Amino acid sequence: MRVRLTELGAKGLLLLAALEVAFLATSYSNLFFLLIVFCAVLGLLGLASALRSLRALSVLALEVPPGPAHAARPVRLTLAVRRRTFDLAFVLETDGEEIPLPAVATVVGLTTLALDLPPQPRGVRTTRAVRAATRFPFGLFEVRRRWPLAAECITHPAPAPATAGAAQRGCGDGSSSAGSGTAVVAGLRPFRAGDAVRDVHWKATARRGTPIAKEREPDAGREPAIVVDRRGTAAELEPMLATATAAVLALGTATRTTWFRSQGLALRLAPGTAAPRELLRWLATATPLPADAPPPDRAPLPQEATRA
Amino acid sequence: MRDRLLPFLLVLTLLDLAFVQATEVVATAELLPLWGLTVAAPWLRRLQRWLWCRIAWNGGVLVVFALLVRHATTSGLLHMLEDGLVLAVLCQVHLLNNIGARQRPDLVFFNSLLVAFVTSFFAPDLSWSVLFGLHAFALVAALQVNVLVRRGDAVDGAAVRGAVHHAVGQATAALVLTGALFVLLPRDFTRQGWLGDALGDPGTAEAGLAERIHLDDARPVQLGEQVVVRIRAADGGEVPSHWRAIAFATFDGATWFPQEAGPLGSRFATDPPWDRQPDGSWRRTARGEPGGHATAERRFRVRLHDVRAGRLPLPLPATAVHPRAAAGVMLDTRSFGGFVMLTTEDAATNAFEYDVDVAGAPRAVAVTGRTRERFTALPERGVPPTAHALAQQLRAALPADADVPAIAAAASDWLQQNRRYGLPGEPGFARNLGEFLLGTGAGHCEYFATALAILLRLQAVPCRVVGGWLAHESDATDGGVVVRSRDAHAWVEALAEDGRWLVLDATPAADVTARRGGAASWWDASWRGLEDLWSEVVGFDGRRRADWLQTLLALPGSLAQQAWANAPVLAATLALVGLLAYRRRRRQHEPAIVEYERAVRAAGLSLLEGETPRELLRRADAGAIEAARLQRLHRAVQNHERQRYGRPASAGDGGTT
Numbered sequence: 001m002r003v004r005l006t007e008l009g010a011k012g013l014l015l016l017a018a019l020e021v022a023f024l025a026t027s028y029s030n031l032f033f034l035l036i037v038f039c040a041v042l043g044l045l046g047l048a049s050a051l052r053s054l055r056a057l058s059v060l061a062l063e064v065p066p067g068p069a070h071a072a073r074p075v076r077l078t079l080a081v082r083r084r085t086f087d088l089a090f091v092l093e094t095d096g097e098e099i100p101l102p103a104v105a106t107v108v109g110l111t112t113l114a115l116d117l118p119p120q121p122r123g124v125r126t127t128r129a130v131r132a133a134t135r136f137p138f139g140l141f142e143v144r145r146r147w148p149l150a151a152e153c154i155t156h157p158a159p160a161p162a163t164a165g166a167a168q169r170g171c172g173d174g175s176s177s178a179g180s181g182t183a184v185v186a187g188l189r190p191f192r193a194g195d196a197v198r199d200v201h202w203k204a205t206a207r208r209g210t211p212i213a214k215e216r217e218p219d220a221g222r223e224p225a226i227v228v229d230r231r232g233t234a235a236e237l238e239p240m241l242a243t244a245t246a247a248v249l250a251l252g253t254a255t256r257t258t259w260f261r262s263q264g265l266a267l268r269l270a271p272g273t274a275a276p277r278e279l280l281r282w283l284a285t286a287t288p289l290p291a292d293a294p295p296p297d298r299a300p301l302p303q304e305a306t307r308a
Numbered sequence: 309m310r311d312r313l314l315p316f317l318l319v320l321t322l323l324d325l326a327f328v329q330a331t332e333v334v335a336t337a338e339l340l341p342l343w344g345l346t347v348a349a350p351w352l353r354r355l356q357r358w359l360w361c362r363i364a365w366n367g368g369v370l371v372v373f374a375l376l377v378r379h380a381t382t383s384g385l386l387h388m389l390e391d392g393l394v395l396a397v398l399c400q401v402h403l404l405n406n407i408g409a410r411q412r413p414d415l416v417f418f419n420s421l422l423v424a425f426v427t428s429f430f431a432p433d434l435s436w437s438v439l440f441g442l443h444a445f446a447l448v449a450a451l452q453v454n455v456l457v458r459r460g461d462a463v464d465g466a467a468v469r470g471a472v473h474h475a476v477g478q479a480t481a482a483l484v485l486t487g488a489l490f491v492l493l494p495r496d497f498t499r500q501g502w503l504g505d506a507l508g509d510p511g512t513a514e515a516g517l518a519e520r521i522h523l524d525d526a527r528p529v530q531l532g533e534q535v536v537v538r539i540r541a542a543d544g545g546e547v548p549s550h551w552r553a554i555a556f557a558t559f560d561g562a563t564w565f566p567q568e569a570g571p572l573g574s575r576f577a578t579d580p581p582w583d584r585q586p587d588g589s590w591r592r593t594a595r596g597e598p599g600g601h602a603t604a605e606r607r608f609r610v611r612l613h614d615v616r617a618g619r620l621p622l623p624l625p626a627t628a629v630h631p632r633a634a635a636g637v638m639l640d641t642r643s644f645g646g647f648v649m650l651t652t653e654d655a656a657t658n659a660f661e662y663d664v665d666v667a668g669a670p671r672a673v674a675v676t677g678r679t680r681e682r683f684t685a686l687p688e689r690g691v692p693p694t695a696h697a698l699a700q701q702l703r704a705a706l707p708a709d710a711d712v713p714a715i716a717a718a719a720s721d722w723l724q725q726n727r728r729y730g731l732p733g734e735p736g737f738a739r740n741l742g743e744f745l746l747g748t749g750a751g752h753c754e755y756f757a758t759a760l761a762i763l764l765r766l767q768a769v770p771c772r773v774v775g776g777w778l779a780h781e782s783d784a785t786d787g788g789v790v791v792r793s794r795d796a797h798a799w800v801e802a803l804a805e806d807g808r809w810l811v812l813d814a815t816p817a818a819d820v821t822a823r824r825g826g827a828a829s830w831w832d833a834s835w836r837g838l839e840d841l842w843s844e845v846v847g848f849d850g851r852r853r854a855d856w857l858q859t860l861l862a863l864p865g866s867l868a869q870q871a872w873a874n875a876p877v878l879a880a881t882l883a884l885v886g887l888l889a890y891r892r893r894r895r896q897h898e899p900a901i902v903e904y905e906r907a908v909r910a911a912g913l914s915l916l917e918g919e920t921p922r923e924l925l926r927r928a929d930a931g932a933i934e935a936a937r938l939q940r941l942h943r944a945v946q947n948h949e950r951q952r953y954g955r956p957a958s959a960g961d962g963g964t965t
Contacts, residue, residue: 008414015418019425025503028496030848031428031436037493038444038486039421045482084899086471087455103459105467108899109951136471137478138448139455 001054002144003047009140016040046138056082059130059147064092066154066280068245069122074114075101077130084108087136090115093146094125094153117153122241124284125153156283159246160239185214225259227296230289237288245283248275261296263289312468313457314350314404316450317413320420321346321400323443327427328393330435338394342401349404356406369402389430396423413454420447434835434842444483449475466906490848491856497849514847515796517553517619517775521564521754523741528733529752531794533843534852535613537621539779540788542607547789548666550799550811552776553619555644557683559761561690564773567644578679579645579809580671582629589630590639590647593671605665609788612660614851620647620662621777621791624801624811628665644772672807675770683770683803691762692742698722699766712769716802716812719763723756723814753815757798760814770803771812781836790836793847900944900951907944911937921945 005013016039023032060078067073077090085108090101101115133144188204191211204212228244230237244260251258252274260267260279267279325343328334345352355361373395380391396419403416424443428436452471456463514530539547557567567578580592605627612621615637622629622645629647631639637660638650649660702719703710710718730737730750738749745759757773764771778797783790799813844852871878908915908924911933915924925945928938 008417011414011418015421024501026501028499028501029429030490030846031432032425033495034486034490034845035421035425035428037489038482041482041485041489042448045478045485049478084470084474086452086467086474087459089459105456105463106470109947111947111950135455135458136452137455137474138451139458 001051003051004142004144006135006139006142008138009043012039012043012140016043042138043140047141047143049137050134050141050143053083053085053134053136054132054143054145057085057088057132057145059132059149062092062127062130062149062151064117064127064151064153066156066277066284067117067120068158069155070119070158072116072119075117077101077113077115078111079107079113080110081108085134085136087134089133091131091133092117092127092153093129093131094127097125098131099125099153120153120155122155122157122284124155124281127151127153152281154277154281154284156280157238157241157245159249160242161246185216187215188212189215223257223259225261228260228262228286229296230263230286231291231293231295232288234288237286241283241286248279248283251275262286263293263296312463312465313413313450313453314353314407316446316453317404317407317416318346318349319446320416320443320450321349321397321404323439323446324400324420324423325397326439327423327431327436327443328397330433330439331393331427331430333390333430334393335390338390339397342394342397345401346404349401353405353407356408365402365405369398372398393423393426396426413450417447417451417454432846434839437842437845441483445476445479448479448482451475452478490845491853491860494853497853515794517617517796519554519566521556521758521773521775521798522562523564523754523758524562526732526737526739529731531731532792532847533839534793534847535790535840535843536617536793536795537613537777537779537791538611538783538786538788539791540609540783540786542609542663544787545606547608547779548623548625549779550774550776550797550813551621551623551779551791552644552646552774552801553617553621554646554775555801556773556775557644558685559687559690559758559773561687564758567642567772578643578673578675578683578803580673582641582645582647589628590641591628592645593627605667608664608666610662610664612662615649615651615660618649620649622646622664623666624809625667625670626664627667627671628663630663630665632661632663644774670808670810675803675807680770680803683772684765684768686762686765691766692740692745694742694745695759695762695766698745699763702763703767712802712804713810715767715769716760716764716771716800716810719760719767720800720812720814723760723763724816727751727756727759727816729756729816753798756813756815757800760800760812764800764802771800774799774801782833792843900948904944904948907937907941911941913941921948 016036019036019039023029023036026032058080060080061076062078063076065073065076075092084106086106087103088107089103092099092101099118099120101117104113104115107113128150129146129148131144131146133142135142188201189212191200191205191213195213199213199216201212201214226244226247228240247258248260248269251269252272255271257271258269260269262282265282267276269276269279322343325339325346329336329339356365376391376395376398380388400416400419400423403411403413403419407413407416420443424440428440449472452475453468456467456471514532516532537551539551541547555567556564558565582590582592585591610621620629620639624645626645629639631637636652638652639647640650641647699719702722703715706714706718727744727747728736728750729752731752734750736750738744738751738755741751741755741758741762743749744751744755751759754773761771761773775796775798777791778795779789779791781790781792781795782788797813797815799811799815801809802812804810904921911928913924913928913931913933919927922945925941928941933941
């Protein structure tokens with residue numbers, strides 16, 4: 001555990017020093033002595049109490065779920081606190097960076113806290129340790145304690161909102177050539193955000209006065225693919241990754257197997273499952289390739305359905 | 309977010325005002341506006357949103373500040389103190405009304421401590437101690453809440469209540485530790501301080517017995533509260549007021565020297581001698597007493613709390629002394645009819661008890677002419693010219709054949725009625741005896757006694773100044789009287805023609821007792837008891853520290869003895885403590901249940917018979933409950949299940965009990 005004097009504590013120490021000087025300068029007075037002792041006791045008691053609080057605290061587990069860049073997401077900390085503890089501020093220590101989490105006013109018992117991780121840029125960070133700090137009770141000292149807990153903090157690209165709806169329908173990217181399924185129209189339905197413009201049934205829209213889209217039969221014979229071609233500049237890659245992320249995140253509600261392909265990567269994604277951590281990590285770390293790099297591998301795919 | 313802190317700062321500021329009020333240095337009329345501004349702070353601070361309000365407020369503060377500084381620098385030391393205290397609390401009120409984004413509360417905490425420090429010098433009485441106890445709790449609670457709100461994150465009421473609950477324990481621990489360190493830490497109680505040495509500050513003197521009376525000692529006097537003697541009449545009647553411990557016979561114009569010359573029974577004897585009896589008691593009879601008539605004697609039980617004072621207080625007409633439990637204490641007589649106490653290193657006790665038999669009137673003794681001359685002697689220098697004129701004036705007002713009692717009573721009455729009582733260090737205190745006799749300055753008992761002795765000696769009346777204790781304060785504990793160190797007193801004994809000493813006290817009794825107080829009602833008695841306790845703190849010195857340490861060291865043995873003697877009571881107490889600890893432990897182990905019950909109450913629900921938390925939760929979900937309270941209930945149920953079963957509630961689970 002490490003102890004640090006806070007700003008309030010430093011001011012208090014100066015005051016105590018001034019009082020001590022005044023005490024030594026004047027003749028002995030019982031009450032003066034009593035008050036100086038009280039001030040000193042208050043400081044020492046505060047320190048002891050803060051040390052005791054953190055000694056009673058154990059961080060058992062740290063879970064950092066993958067999350068989008070530039071948006072807050074909850075970090076789950078499982079704590080065992082033997083006695084009620086106040087004013088806990090947690091910090092995630094990563095490689096060369098410290099990420100502060102919001103302070104907790106009070107906590108007791110075995111509990112899991114969901115604390116908002118501040119918005120992070122796209123990437124993967126490895127959390128080395130969790131650090132807790134408290135200034136309670138008097139705010140004169142800040143006591144810190146560190147628990148080495150490794151966790152991977154994956155920050156994938158923020159999903160592009162326009163494509164999320166289309167992807168939720170289980171047909172991949174909204175910009176795909178055949179993203180909504182087969183050419184067979186099963187019926188009409190109200191337009192949803194993310195529907196392709198070419199699926200708008202203009203006549204019905206004109207008749208009803210509200211946007212109407214064509215509902216197509218699911219394409220049972222083909223397995224759609226999300227393809228990310230990394231050749232190009234970073235500025236070109238980022239929107240591509242955002243679109244792909246939206247599609248990947250929507251796979252949980254997909255009804256068909258989907259492929260994800262890029263240079264050096266080919267993953268078959270089962271329908272109805274969450275996006276695999278490996279794929280999110282790839283999205284978090286993907287970098288652009290030079291223009292003369294080979295295109296995404298097509299070999300395992302029966303056919304290409306999507307090109308992001 | 310500071311709104312949660314504001315009530316605590318408000319209490320702190322109110323206590324600061326109470327500290328200043330307790331000093332009685334600042335007029336209530338001056339403090340009333342500050343009381344008002346403090347109480348109104350929750351509303352006034354809202355006005356700080358507007359610029360014109362801030363300008364008006366800060367301008368007003370600056371104007372008051374300037375007026376106070378001007379008043380302080382032009383009105384003398386006493387007003388400087390008054391203005392300083394007003395300024396300190398004005399700062400508190402100003403800060404309180406500006407706490408927010410622009411003003412952090414740190415200064416309120418520190419200033420609050422400084423107010424307590426400064427006022428301790430001017431009101432070191434019980435009221436200050438009570439206020440300080442409250443202040444300690446308020447300060448600790450405010451600091452703790454400040455820590456919670458300082459981070460700027462949302463803090464709910466439950467966390468604040470928890471912090472306040474925690475603060476009670478912390479403040480108690482701080483006060484207990486402070487008390488322990490106060491007793492145990494070794495230190496120099498007589499230290500004067502380098503500033504005092506550099507400035508030539510005479511320091512202060514504590515009221516008490518002295519081996520000499522120095523009239524030129526102008527140090528401010530501290531009236532100590534520690535109990536010196538407790539006296540109780542065996543018949544429950546009144547207790548004599550003047551208990552003499554030392555007599556001063558020789559005056560050199562500035563100092564009175566003790567009457568120690570010659571052993572008892574010599575030709576210089578001035579009082580009936582004491583004879584040691586076979587049973588260890590002391591008795592005295594009047595030598596040469598005309599007629600030798602006996603007067604009725606009364607007995608008093610005396611408990612002298614400090615044998616190291618070395619003097620045995622006795623009334624002038626004492627006829628017998630019966631020491632009780634005198635291990636380690638030896639009495640030795642002195643020529644003025646008193647005793648000194650000699651203690652051995654292994655004196656078993658710090659208190660010495662004895663019985664005194666007192667006759668109705670002092671017994672006469674044959675005093676030689678040479679002795680009489682000794683008690684009428686005055687120095688060639690040092691007697692103020694005013695005294696000569698005054699003595700002549702007083703004598704002229706009496707018949708030519710006036711006897712000693714008449715002359716003495718006239719001089720004593722005149723001083724009582726025409727001269728003011730005051731203590732050194734107070735405004736208007738006489739700088740010397742001449743000023744006092746002239747009436748331009750007030751004086752304390754030593755001035756009154758000296759003035760009376762000089763006036764009497766100038767009229768050829770033999771007399772001496774006597775030092776001792778004024779017993780006037782009722783003791784609620786045993787119906788007797790209690791004498792404190794502040795009751796140290798000086799008076800005069802004049803020798804009448806018949807060889808009897810007369811007690812003459814020229815000090816205005818009303819002034820003395822008004823300053824030194826006296827218990828009357830049960831409330832006064834209770835207050836006095838607390839004051840006794842507080843006086844142990846204020847008058848703490850090396851001797852008391854040694855006593856405390858001795859008591860603490862003897863405590864284990866004493867407790868063991870008492871425990872053995874009261875085994876059933878001890879067993880019952882231990883069982884009760886164990887039960888309470890067990891219950892407390894159970895409560896501590898189940899905080900989730902406690903929080904669950906609180907959340908249920910907060911949601912306005914009551915548990916039905918046999919209803920599980922989840923069933924209650926479903927009922928709550930179906931009802932119209934405020935979202936925040938419903939959320940709290942959900943959290944509480946989850947926590948409760950996690951605590952009890954190791955997993956949180958999830959949808960679709962069946963009810964559990």
